[in-house]
Amino acid sequence: MATDILIRHVRPFGGEPTDLYIRDGRFARRRSDAALEIDGKGRIALPGLVEAHTHLDKTLVGMGWFENGVGPTRNDRILADRQAKRELGIDARRQSFRQIMQTLAFGVLHIRSHVDVDTEIGIANIEGVVETRNALRDLVDVQIVAFPQSGMLMRDGTLALMEEALKAGADIVGGIDPASIERDPVRHLDAIFALGERYGKPIDIHLHEAGELGAFCLELILERTRALSLQGRVMVSHAYCLGMLEPGRQRSLIEALAAERIAVMTVGSPSAPALPLRLMRQSGVIVASGSDGIQGTWEPWGNGDMLERAKYLAQRNGMANDADLEETARVCTFGGAEGIGLAGYGLSEGSYGDLVLVPARTLAEAVALTPQKRTVVRRGRILVRDGVPAGGLPHVD
């Protein structure tokens, strides 16, 4: 592996052309000739794309076609999901490996994945994704959320499994719809936050609850974050309610989220309520994004490209001009990095030497057209060049 690398003539985040130099795995001021040089040809340089919300253990990428006859409610889908895990034999280790290698070619270098914990599979999925994380730790950062997809307090034994998951390598305590699924918002959130306290782990809660019910749950989350001084350690995923409130109520919750530094993850789903992206960003809320499930039992589509996700976010919000597209590109890079708490992120001196080169004339074009022949560098090592994975990358068995 080269100890240093010079990447000539690139445009960081679409700005003026410059050269970037990486030494000992970090961006540095240039002091000497580099062992390796590449010509950036004026491409846009982005820091590693950040996948802040996916389900690595449940993708069906590379498996047979799942014939989806699932009903429309969230509960239909949770049941179908559990049945599929049983019947299709989804191997969390193999499937997480496949998804990570697929999205590496897009330049996704940081992933937060929710991983199911339930009384049927126990912590097998956690163990599988931990194994993949270990195998691929030189390529990508993986954060694992212990996720009680089927409910936690409502199914005896799940809470103990959540603890086991944290001991087995999960980094974050997950939660799910404290009211509409768990039927007891206070007890659910108290249990989640207590786990976080006990193990010193951040919190990430799936919150699909609608309108004022969601707003109430957000208030409970805000109160606990404040009481336990967990600013910067809590993420709310989806938070559809923020797109369903009257403007005054919406604004005051958004200000509170900014004040407590609670991050919001939105995928910009075309069929779910649109979050007020501009207002949230202007108010100082940390906004991250993710692909959610890719080609699974919930939804058959998705490729995990976080640059395409920036396009989805813009489209969902009717944001079509260049400044808008740059904004959604920020959500899928810097916003995600702050949301999931990455250290040393960015293209400046001292940051980790990670970058993605995208062939486009402007950053807005990169978002609008999502060109595929990207070059991906991590810690100064070229992993993908013009869309072609470097030799020697690991393969899944």
Added chain:
Amino acid sequence: MATDILIRHVRPFGGEPTDLYIRDGRFARRRSDAALEIDGKGRIALPGLVEAHTHLDKTLVGMGWFENGVGPTRNDRILADRQAKRELGIDARRQSFRQIMQTLAFGVLHIRSHVDVDTEIGIANIEGVVETRNALRDLVDVQIVAFPQSGMLMRDGTLALMEEALKAGADIVGGIDPASIERDPVRHLDAIFALGERYGKPIDIHLHEAGELGAFCLELILERTRALSLQGRVMVSHAYCLGMLEPGRQRSLIEALAAERIAVMTVGSPSAPALPLRLMRQSGVIVASGSDGIQGTWEPWGNGDMLERAKYLAQRNGMANDADLEETARVCTFGGAEGIGLAGYGLSEGSYGDLVLVPARTLAEAVALTPQKRTVVRRGRILVRDGVPAGGLPHVD
């Protein structure tokens, strides 16, 4: 060119594997060995994809990046659009040629395009697209809508230009927001329908009007369609209001649209109101879809793939199961064909010998993952094979 061709082992619309035979440009019963055979390898066979709503004269495909700093209102965008036409020198002949050749590779064989008519450019864009249509008439059907993008009665001289456009080769009379843009719904619609009567042409109206205002305009369109016996000759494009009404009102308008055989074109835009797709189809409304503008001054994205459009429609409507995806595939094929009034469409004997082979295990997978290496056949001639255009196709200068 082969006089007959046998396409072995394909699955029409995802059904059971069979062979398809084309003789003298139409599907036929097989009576002899074919001059040419191709192995379909079990691929999904679709009839030609139908683009029921685009703007061929305004795409910037292949041109410099348009730096979009346009404001958020429809009027901002109309002004920016007119300014861009002046300043960028968008050549309607060349640009329509480029878009058609790009979408041919996806299997788009039938296109209805709105083409601007206004007091600044006159009918130059109509003439340009007519020229392209003539040059490419062996590859693709193009219907041209004379479209008063900047208003009609509100700009003196536009109505006369609309007549000129029809004489110069436009096939359809276009209209635009009779209330919010033209400020006089009755006079606008009367003028449009009078033109249609005089020249014996169908009608296609852009209707973005919201809620009850849109519903009122729909009522005016229904009345005129009924009075002039234009059933099956009128399309309403966008019709956002259908997604904004209380259920009873929505249902009665939908039933009236079905009764008068007025087609509705929806692109499934993530940022505009979602139309009740299932209800419309179940009620017998003819539903077509389109890409709208591709990479233009209005929106920077889009590729014109009508199979991807079926995915967008499903995503916008929260339709994720296999039957849903088959339904949106129908909208982008048979629905479009009925909506724009194509004769001889489909995969059955006697229909024109047009088809698209998509490498996918099921029709739902074809929609969800939109595989690109398609084979495209028109009137028995192979235009694209496994994603590679055949030799001898025309090039734009």
